[in-house]
Amino acid sequence: MPERRLKIKHLLNRLSLLVVAVTGLIVAAILLLSNYSAQLAQKSEQELLPSIHEHQRAALNLERLERMGDLVAYGADLALMRRNALAAQVLAYQPSFNFDPKIQKAVRDAYELIKALRIARQQYLKLPADHSDRDQQLKLLQQKEQVLQTQWGEHKQVLFELQNRIITDATALQSQTLQKITQTSSRILIVGMIGVTLFVFVLIVAATLLRRHLVTPVTDASRALLAIESGKKYQLRAADYDEIATINHAVDRLSSTMKKLHEMATTDSLTGCYNRRYFMELAEEELINAHSKQAPLALLMMDLDHFKRVNDEYxxxxGDETLKLCTQWIRDLLPEGCFLGRLGGEEFAILLTQHNSLDTFKLAECIRVCLSEQSAQQTSIPHFTVSIGIESKCYVTDTVDSLLSLADKALYQAKSSGRNKVVVGQRNSNTLPVN
Ligand SMILES: Nc1nc2c(ncn2[C@@H]2O[C@H](COP(=O)(O)OP(=O)(O)OP(=O)(O)O)[C@@H](O)[C@H]2O)c(=O)[nH]1
Structure with missing residues (x-):
């Protein structure tokens, strides 16, 4: 049953939804707070500011009342006293003190005192010169005036304290308003910062998810394609999304197709060893390598003796089975760094790297003897022998073709001198071990 996976568009839809939701929340929070801040400012303007102004006005009026009282209590001009007493009356009964009954009472008491003081002063100043008991009356009026002045002095103190309280209240109201506005501004700032942080966080989460589920799998797939192209190994992680799974599946199929194609292009279908074209390519590379590193390199040409008879008689x-077993046994004998190729029919070539001449000769002998022995023991095929010609790289001018041609000549010699032999090429034969 195929695994059920989400499509990439679902991932993108979810991420978009997340970003939109978070952005909406942040915008809503900021709008709400801004609205609250605006309401607060409006409230301050409508309620707190008039109240502050009322307090400031009341404080000023109290000061004016004190000055008026002083003019009445200690003045000598009756007209001026009368005007001030009238003004004090107007002031005492105006609504600017209504916000606090205690102040209202103190102001009205002040007016009553001012009124009493004006009457006492008037009586004192207007006492007729021919009054029968003038001295006595003056003394009494003076005493009364003094009592009232003392009372006025005490009441002025009360008014002064009230004035101070009003100013303190107004200042408190002012700072309270400012504090509220500052608090709201700070809240807006904090919410804004949290919002921005949240938004950045959501973006990071979105980027991480996109990277994990989209960018990395696509990058892996592209790396895998490059690896397939250069014949290297690759590994793909399990896909979380449908489209990525499809890409991974296509990459795997391409890889196995490429492997099959490569195998078909490089190997011989009957024996599984390298075909002539690929063997020649490998030999070219190894020869260049051996030239640059001054390393030894040898070519063996091998041919099954009288193979036609095998076909004819069995x-x-x-014949095919014989060829298969023959290559299998040779492969088992070959050390690391050696390549076996089927050049055609029952003719094989072996490329030996990192082998000196003696080792090469020994290996060729070993192959010859082993094949003969193993085929003798094998019941499914007839006994067979092989002839081998060897040629080693001697000069920088040596090419794969020239080496093959020389090895072929050595093989021809092996055949013509009785078969089942290893013959070293003429260039190396006088100094066996070769090279
Ligand atoms: N069964 C089978 N036979 C093949 C194949 N390729 C070539 N041959 C046979 O190999 C034989 C080669 O014979 P010859 O070239 O005359 O040489 P030989 O009989 O081995 O004799 P010498 O090489 O001189 O020892 C031919 O009969 C080919 O038909 C193959 O893929 N399968």
Whole structure:
């Protein structure tokens, strides 16, 4: 049953939804706070500011009342006293003190005192010169005036304290308003900062998810394609999304197709060893390598003796089986760094790297003897022998073709001198071990 995966568009939809939701929340929070701040400012303007102004006005009026009282209590001009007493009356009964009954009472008491003081002063100043008991009356009026002045002095103190309280209250109201506005501004700032942080966080989460589920798998797939192109190994992680799974599946199929194609292009279908074209390519590379590193390199040409007879006497199928077993046994004998190629028919070539001449000769002998022995023991095929010609790289001018041609000549010699032999090429034969 195929695994059920989400499509990439679902991932993108979810991420978009997340970003939109978070942005909406942040905008809503900022709008709410801004609205609250605006309301607060409006409230301050409508309620607190008039109240502050009322307090400031009351404080000023109290000061004016004190000055008026002083003019009445200690003045000598009756007209001026009368005007001030009238003004004090107007002031005492105006609504600017209504916000506090205690102040209202103190102001009205002040007016009553001012009124009493004006009457006492008037009586004192207007006492007729021919009054029968003038001295006595003056003394009494003076005493009364003094009592009232003392009372006025005490009441002025009360008014002064009230004035101070009003100013303190007004200042408190002012700072309270400012504090509220500052608090709201700070809240807006904090919410804004939290919002921006949240938004950045959501963006990071979105980027991480996109990277994990989209960018990395696509990058991996592209790396895998490059690896397939250069014949290297690759590894793909399990896909979380449908489209990525499809890409990974296509990459795997491409890889196995490429492997099959490469195998078909490089190997011989009957024996599984390298075909002539690929063997020649490998030999070219190894020869260049050996030249640059001054390393030894040898070529062996091997041919099955009288193979035609095998086909003729046992049939083509047995001939094929013989070729298969022959290559299998040779492969088992070859050390690391050696390549076996089927050049055609029953003719094989072996490329040996990192082998000196003696080792090469020994290996060729070993192959010859082993094949003969193993085929003798094998019941499914007839006994067979092989002839081998060897040629080693001697000069920088040596090419794969020239080495093959020289090894072929050595093989021809092996055949013509009786078969089942290893013959070293003429260039190396006088100094066996070769090279
Ligand atoms: N069964 C089978 N036979 C093949 C194949 N390729 C070539 N041959 C046979 O190999 C034989 C080669 O014979 P020859 O070239 O005359 O040489 P030989 O009989 O081995 O004799 P010498 O090489 O001189 O020892 C031919 O009969 C080819 O038909 C193959 O893929 N399968």
């Amino acid at each position: 049939g083509h199928a047995t």
